[in-house]
Amino acid sequence: MWFSIAIVWALVMFIMMPLWHVYGKQNPSTETYKVTPADFQKDVDAFIAKYKVGEEKGVPVVAPPPGSDIYLLAKQWSWSPVLKLKKGVTYRLHLSSIDVLHGFSLYPLSINFMVIPDYEYVLTITPTQAGEYYVVCNEYCGLGHQQMVGKIIVE
Amino acid sequence: MAEEFRTCPVTGFKVHLPAEKLIKVNGVTAVVAILIGGIMALLVAMTRWETIHLLSPLDYYKFLTLHGWNMLGYWIIFFEVAILYFTAAVMLNCRLASPKVGWLAYILMLSGALITNITVLMNPAKNAIMFTSYVPLKADPLYYLGVILFAVGALTAVLLFFATLHIARKEKTYKGSLPLVVFGALTAAILAFGTLFFGAVALVPTFTWSMDLTPTWDALVYRIIFWAFAHSSQQINVSAMIAVWYLLAFLTVGGTTINEKFSRLAFLLYILFINIASAHHILVDPGVTPAWKIWNTSYAMYAAVLASMMHAFAVPGAIEVALRKKGYTRGLFEWLWKAPWKNPAFSALILSIITFGFLGGITGVLAGTEQLNIRFHNTLAITGHFHGTVAAGTTLAFMGLTYYVLPLIFRREVVGQKYAVYQPWLFGIGVSLVAIGMMASGLYGVPRRHADLTGFGGAGFAFDYDPTAFLWLSIMGLGALLAAVGGALYVLIAVGTLLKGKKL
Ligand code: HEM
Ligand SMILES: [Cu+2]
Ligand SMILES: [Cu+2]
Numbered sequence A: 001m002w003f004s005i006a007i008v009w010a011l012v013m014f015i016m017m018p019l020w021h022v023y024g025k026q027n028p029s030t031e032t033y034k035v036t037p038a039d040f041q042k043d044v045d046a047f048i049a050k051y052k053v054g055e056e057k058g059v060p061v062v063a064p065p066p067g068s069d070i071y072l073l074a075k076q077w078s079w080s081p082v083l084k085l086k087k088g089v090t091y092r093l094h095l096s097s098i099d100v101l102h103g104f105s106l107y108p109l110s111i112n113f114m115v116i117p118d119y120e121y122v123l124t125i126t127p128t129q130a131g132e133y134y135v136v137c138n139e140y141c142g143l144g145h146q147q148m149v150g151k152i153i154v155e
Numbered sequence B: 001m002a003e004e005f006r007t008c009p010v011t012g013f014k015v016h017l018p019a020e021k022l023i024k025v026n027g028v029t030a031v032v033a034i035l036i037g038g039i040m041a042l043l044v045a046m047t048r049w050e051t052i053h054l055l056s057p058l059d060y061y062k063f064l065t066l067h068g069w070n071m072l073g074y075w076i077i078f079f080e081v082a083i084l085y086f087t088a089a090v091m092l093n094c095r096l097a098s099p100k101v102g103w104l105a106y107i108l109m110l111s112g113a114l115i116t117n118i119t120v121l122m123n124p125a126k127n128a129i130m131f132t133s134y135v136p137l138k139a140d141p142l143y144y145l146g147v148i149l150f151a152v153g154a155l156t157a158v159l160l161f162f163a164t165l166h167i168a169r170k171e172k173t174y175k176g177s178l179p180l181v182v183f184g185a186l187t188a189a190i191l192a193f194g195t196l197f198f199g200a201v202a203l204v205p206t207f208t209w210s211m212d213l214t215p216t217w218d219a220l221v222y223r224i225i226f227w228a229f230a231h232s233s234q235q236i237n238v239s240a241m242i243a244v245w246y247l248l249a250f251l252t253v254g255g256t257t258i259n260e261k262f263s264r265l266a267f268l269l270y271i272l273f274i275n276i277a278s279a280h281h282i283l284v285d286p287g288v289t290p291a292w293k294i295w296n297t298s299y300a301m302y303a304a305v306l307a308s309m310m311h312a313f314a315v316p317g318a319i320e321v322a323l324r325k326k327g328y329t330r331g332l333f334e335w336l337w338k339a340p341w342k343n344p345a346f347s348a349l350i351l352s353i354i355t356f357g358f359l360g361g362i363t364g365v366l367a368g369t370e371q372l373n374i375r376f377h378n379t380l381a382i383t384g385h386f387h388g389t390v391a392a393g394t395t396l397a398f399m400g401l402t403y404y405v406l407p408l409i410f411r412r413e414v415v416g417q418k419y420a421v422y423q424p425w426l427f428g429i430g431v432s433l434v435a436i437g438m439m440a441s442g443l444y445g446v447p448r449r450h451a452d453l454t455g456f457g458g459a460g461f462a463f464d465y466d467p468t469a470f471l472w473l474s475i476m477g478l479g480a481l482l483a484a485v486g487g488a489l490y491v492l493i494a495v496g497t498l499l500k501g502k503k504l
Helices: A001-023 A037-051 B017-048 B056-088 B099-122 B139-172 B180-210 B217-251 B261-284 B290-325 B344-368 B370-376 B380-407 B423-442 B467-500
Strands: A031-035 A052-056 A059-060 A069-075 A078-080 A082-085 A091-097 A102-107 A110-114 A121-124 A131-137 A149-154 B005-009 B014-018
Touching: A037 A052, A037 A059, A037 A091, A059 A149, A069 A082, A078 A149, A082 A102, A091 A110, A091 B217, A110 A121, A110 B370, A131 B014, B005 B180, B014 B017, B014 B261, B017 B056, B017 B380, B017 B467, B056 B099, B056 B180, B056 B217, B056 B380, B099 B139, B139 B180, B139 B370, B180 B217, B217 B290, B217 B344, B290 B344, B344 B380, B344 B423, B370 B467, B380 B423, B380 B467, B423 B467
Parallel strands: A059 A082, A069 A091, A082 A149
Antiparallel strands: A031 A121, A052 A059, A069 A078, A091 A121, A102 A110, A102 A131, A131 A149, B005 B014
16 A cells, blocks of 8 residues: 555656756756757857957957856867956856757866756856866767867956 | 475575576676676776776777666666566565566567667767767667667566566465565665656657657756656665665574664655655756755755665664674674674675765765765766765675575575685775775866876867876776776676586
C-alpha cells in the first residue's frame, strides 16, 4: 500500500521538476530571455562596432562605458569579444551561444555558468579586483573544445 | 518444475536455475564492462596527468566517452540487474517470473551497449559526445539507438523484477515482510522505473532529431529532463549499493540491522526526496528559478542526505553488534580489530562505506548548495565527487559482493585468495586518491573533459594554471595507477575463478 503511495509521489515529483522550471518565475539578479542565435549575433556585432578599441590575437577588444550592458558570445571554439572593464563598476553581462552548449568558467576565480543556445543569460557583475582573467570553456563542445579560451581585462 | 530448483548448501535458499543463469550472464557482462572501462580510465587519467599527457584530443574525447558509458552505464547497470534477479528470485526462494523476458532484456541491453560503443569507436569525431549527450551536439542516429535499446532492456529487467516480487508474494515463498535487502533493491527498482521513463523522454526525440525527422529541440529543456533522469539514476546506484551493504554485513559477519523500521524508513526517504534533489545539475543554468533552487538545495537535499546518514549509521551498527555477539567485547574497539579483515568482501564493505560517506557524501552536500555550486560546476571537482560515490563507493560494494557471488552462484572457489585480500585496498585507496586529486584541482578551476590544460591546443589566449593544480593532478594520476592495479586484480580473480576455480 505505501509503496503505491511512494510510486505515485515519485512520479509526481518527476513530472513536477521540469514543469516547475518551465513555468516558474524569473530570478531578479540573474535574468533569462529567449533569443535566436541570429539576434544575439546582431546585438554582439553592434556592441563590438560601438565600443571596439583594438584587437588581440584576432579577437576584437571592447571597452564599454561603465555600468553598461556588455556582451559575450560563445561559439565553436572562441569567446568574443575581449572585454575591458573597470574595477568596482557594475555591468550587465549578456551571455549566449550561437551553436552548442558551452561552459563559462572564469579563471582564476572559478566562477562557472552554463551557456546555452537560444537563451540569453544576463548576469549582474561587479569586478572587484584588477587583473587579467581568462574564460575557459568547461562544457564539452566538440573537437576544438580545449582551444576555447577568452579574456577579460579589469583595470 | 521441481528440477528447476536447487537448494543452496550454504544459505539454504531455494535457487531457481534459469534465474541463476541470468544472474551469471549479467554478472559476467558487468565484469567485461569494468575491464573495458578500466582500460579507458587509465588512458584518460594518464592524459589528465599533464606531466604525461598521453592522448591526442580526439583519442581523449573518444576514450572519455567510452569510460563514462562502460563504467556508469554498463558495469553498474548489468551488475544491478544481476542484483535484482538475485534478490527477487534467490532471496525470496521464488521462480523468476519469466526467464524468456530476462533474456530479452539482456539481449536488448547488450546490443545497445555494443552499438553505442562501436559507433563511438568507429567515428569518434562525430560520436564522442560524452555520455551526457547534450543536444545540440549531434551524433549518428545509431549512437542514440544504442542508448535507447540499453535503457529499454534495463526497463524490461526492472519490470521482470516487479513481476517476480508479485509472484513471490502471491505464492508465499517467503515468511513475514519483505527482507530488508530485497526492500532496498525494490527502492532501487522503483527509482529505476521513473528514471528510465525520463531517459526515454529525453532520448527518443533526440534520436528522431538525429535522423532529421523532427526539428531540433530546446537545449535547456533537454538538460532539465536529462538530469531528472540521470541524477535519479545515481540514486538507483546508492539504493542498490546500500542494499548490498546490508547483504554484505549479513554475509560477512552475520550482522542484521538493529532496527528494521529505521532502515526501511531511510530507503523510503530516498524515493520521496531524491528526485527533487537532482536539480543541482542545473543550478547555474539560465531559466531556473531562485525559489526552486533554494527549496531544492535545502529541504529536499537534506532529506535525502539524512537517509544516507541513517544507513551509514545502521550498517556499521549491525556489524558491531554481530561481532560483539561473537564475544569480541573487550574495550570499545575490540570488535573492530577482530573483524574479518582477511575477507576481501568485508574490507570492500568498510571501504565502500568510508569512501561513499566521506569522499562522495560530504563533497556532494557542498557542491549541491547553490553558492558553492557556482564555484564547482563543470570543474574536475564534480568528477571527483562522483568518483567518491559511485566509482569508489558503489563499485567497491559490488566488488565485495562478487566474492560471495563466485562461490554461491557460480559455485567455484575463489582463486588467488592471497591477492584478493589486498584487492579492495588497492582499488579503494587508488580511487580515493583519484577523487581527492580531482576535487582539489577542481578548486583551482581545472575544467573537466578538457584535453589540453597546458597548451590549450595552441589557442591564442593560452595561460598557465596555478602549479598547485598540476600537483593535484599528479596525485590523481598516481591514484589511477594504483586503482588500475586493484581493478585489474579484481577482473583477474573473477575471470580466473570462472575458468580455473575449484568446482564446489
Ligand atoms: C580505475 C579507476 C578509475 C579511474 C582511474 C578513473 C579516472 C577517471 C578520469 C581521469 C576521468 C576523466 C575526468 C575528465 O577528464 O573530465 C574520469 C571520468 C569519469 N569516470 Fe572514472 N575512473 C575510474 C573508475 C570509474 C568508475 C568505477 C566509474 C563508475 C562507476 C567511473 C565513472 C566516470 C564517469 C561517469 C566519468 C565522467 C565522464 C565524462 O565526463 O563524460 N570511473 N574517470
Ligand atoms: Cu565551448
Ligand atoms: Cu567547450
